[in-house]
Amino acid sequence: MNPLYSSAEIRAIEQAAAAALPDGALMQRAGQAGANAALDLLPFSTANAKVLVLAGPGNNGGDALETAAHLAYAGAQVTILHFPPQSERSAERAAAMQRAQTSDARFADLDAAAIAATEWTLVVDGLFGIGLQRPLAGALRAVAETVNGLKCSVLSLDLPSGLDADTGAIVGPDGVAIHATHTVTFIGNKPGLHTCDGRDYAGLVDVSRLDIDAAHFAPARLHLNDVKFFSRHLRARRHNTHKGSYGNVAVIGGAQGMTGAPLLASRTALNSGAGRVYTLFVEDALPCDFGQPELMCRTAAGFDLEQATLVAGPGLGASPYASDMLASAIASGSALLADADALNLLAANPRLQTALAQRPGGSVLTPHPLEAARLLGCSIAEVQADRVGMARKLAAKLNAHVVLKGSGTVIAAPNGDAVINTTGNPALATAGTGDVLSGLCGSLMAQGWPMWEAALAGVWLHGMAADVLVTEGAGPIGLTAGELIPAIRVALNRMVQHHGR
Numbered sequence: 342m343n344p345l346y347s348s349a350e351i352r353a354i355e356q357a358a359a360a361a362l363p364d365g366a367l368m369q370r371a372g373q374a375g376a377n378a379a380l381d382l383l384p385f386s387t388a389n390a391k392v393l394v395l396a397g398p399g400n401n402g403g404d405a406l407e408t409a410a411h412l413a414y415a416g417a418q419v420t421i422l423h424f425p426p427q428s429e430r431s432a433e434r435a436a437a438m439q440r441a442q443t444s445d446a447r448f449a450d451l452d453a454a455a456i457a458a459t460e461w462t463l464v465v466d467g468l469f470g471i472g473l474q475r476p477l478a479g480a481l482r483a484v485a486e487t488v489n490g491l492k493c494s495v496l497s498l499d500l501p502s503g504l505d506a507d508t509g510a511i512v513g514p515d516g517v518a519i520h521a522t523h524t525v526t527f528i529g530n531k532p533g534l535h536t537c538d539g540r541d542y543a544g545l546v547d548v549s550r551l552d553i554d555a556a557h558f559a560p561a562r563l564h565l566n567d568v569k570f571f572s573r574h575l576r577a578r579r580h581n582t583h584k585g586s587y588g589n590v591a592v593i594g595g596a597q598g599m600t601g602a603p604l605l606a607s608r609t610a611l612n613s614g615a616g617r618v619y620t621l622f623v624e625d626a627l628p629c630d631f632g633q634p635e636l637m638c639r640t641a642a643g644f645d646l647e648q649a650t651l652v653a654g655p656g657l658g659a660s661p662y663a664s665d666m667l668a669s670a671i672a673s674g675s676a677l678l679a680d681a682d683a684l685n686l687l688a689a690n691p692r693l694q695t696a697l698a699q700r701p702g703g704s705v706l707t708p709h710p711l712e713a714a715r716l717l718g719c720s721i722a723e724v725q726a727d728r729v730g731m732a733r734k735l736a737a738k739l740n741a742h743v744v745l746k747g748s749g750t751v752i753a754a755p756n757g758d759a760v761i762n763t764t765g766n767p768a769l770a771t772a773g774t775g776d777v778l779s780g781l782c783g784s785l786m787a788q789g790w791p792m793w794e795a796a797l798a799g800v801w802l803h804g805m806a807a808d809v810l811v812t813e814g815a816g817p818i819g820l821t822a823g824e825l826i827p828a829i830r831v832a833l834n835r836m837v838q839h840h841g842r
């Protein structure tokens with residue numbers, strides 16, 4: 342189910358597979374897969390297509406040379422901009438070079454101005470793949486920047502050159518990467534195509550396994566999110582049930598000036614199926630949420646925390662009382678999700694962290710990169726430079742299921758399993774969407790979902806709701822968090838209709 346492999350794992354699979362195949366077979370297959378992907382992007386009359394193939398000094402360049410030869414044989418007008426290695430690195434690359442040289446493809450030493458002056462149908466990016474060691478510089482950088490200014494489709498082979506295959510960060514400092522519209526990636530899918538800068542730079546991703554025997558693929562610890570991971574918890578509602586059948590959620594937050602956050606979380610919890618929802622205020626409680634009068638607004642003081650799944654943090658503030666409430670929530674036997682200010686209070690208090698890590702049932706944490714950085718005692722840049730690694734580190738440190746939000750949200754379990762989400766879009770980059778996510782995950786937990794599946798489903802539905810709204814024109818610009826709530830309700834009900842038991 343959508344496994345993701347590190348570049349070290351890809352190299353191990355490649356080595357094992359290559360040992361059982363004729364020399365150069367994998368590069369030839371990669372070239373064929375690259376050409377097939379390119380042909381899909383060209384007009385039917387291939388002869389009119391002007392294709393620029395960028396071939397770098399390594400084996401990614403070898404894939405590009407194979408691709409160029411195939412496209413030339415298919416009748417396209419192919420121009421190769423070749424960056425030769427200091428000395429030929431592999432026999433298969435040398436063979437690919439020979440095939441390109443004996444095809445009708447033209448080798449040309451184009452500078453940036455010459456590239457920009459031609460109207461290309463397609464650019465094939467084979468500068469670098471998983472062997473990139475340092476930022477693109479000099480002529481390579483100029484080519485990447487020029488290609489990024491073109492209007493045509495750009496197909497990256499294996500991954501957009503300049504991107505780190507494992508982390509999705511642009512290799513820097515001050516790096517650039519090719520901005521692809523499509524990527525055909527070889528052997529296995531790669532995390533860097535789906536998180537951090539990956540989603541912006543890779544475009545549509547297609548995986549070509551190069552016909553490698555399944556026996557060479559070890560079980561992966563990292564996957565793309567998939568409904569199959571959580572669909573068994575989607576239950577059609579029985580007639581003979583009542584509100585007590587669907588759990589209680591208590592959202593703890595609502596310091597002065599921050600009452601909106603717990604209301605958004607609470608409304609989401611209610612609209613995603615929790616039987617009863619309490620909004621607990623650490624300061625003066627609102628008498629009622631007049632927009633959603635079904636919510637029970639209370640002061641946090643005196644509430645029995647054992648009777649609900651707890652969502653602690655939205656608008657909680659940083660007062661000593663807020664910290665005491667968080668300590669009580671951690672000490673309770675209830676399922677717990679900590680978000681927002683609860684994460685900041687945790688970061689500031691090692692004793693709370695120890696108590697959280699010792700909770701017998703664990704917990705769910707939903708940090709954005711800054712909150713994760715505070716909890717890990719590092720910078721946001723360090724978190725973003727390795728989102729999967731940092732989410733796993735935090736999950737292990739706090740014995741929690743961690744949802745590291747951002748483009749390509751990472752969900753990591755304490756045992757090291759991790760998933761990258763595939764739904765969602767930049768419409769979610771607005772105030773309150775995190776509160777909606779925490780309310781949704783808490784609601785699923787209250788309805789009996791295990792924490793891991795609740796986090797996977799919550800993140801998936803939250804992103805899907807935003808995707809649907811954007812399709813309908815309600816975003817990405819100007820979407821508001823509150824609009825997500827009815828869209829989540831629809832997405833959840835549809836999912837239950839399709840997959841529920």
Ligand SMILES: NC(=O)C1=CN([C@@H]2O[C@H](COP(=O)(O)OP(=O)(O)OC[C@H]3O[C@@H](n4cnc5c(N)ncnc54)[C@H](OP(=O)(O)O)[C@@H]3O)[C@@H](O)[C@H]2O)[C@@H](O)CC1
Nearest residue numbers: 355367368398399400401469470471472473474475476499
């Ligand atoms: N092995 C496989 O699994 C299979 C691999 N396949 C393909 O091969 C790709 C991996 O090939 P790879 O290892 O040759 O690495 P690749 O990305 O081409 O670049 C390395 C070269 O670039 C250089 N270099 C690095 N950074 C640089 C920079 N910033 N600026 C300038 N130079 C830089 C570095 O030289 P260096 O100067 O560091 O010694 C080296 O020469 C993989 O992504 C896939 O497409 C497929 O054929 C199927 C099977």
Ligand SMILES: [K+]
Nearest residue numbers: 466469500502
């Ligand atoms: K590439």
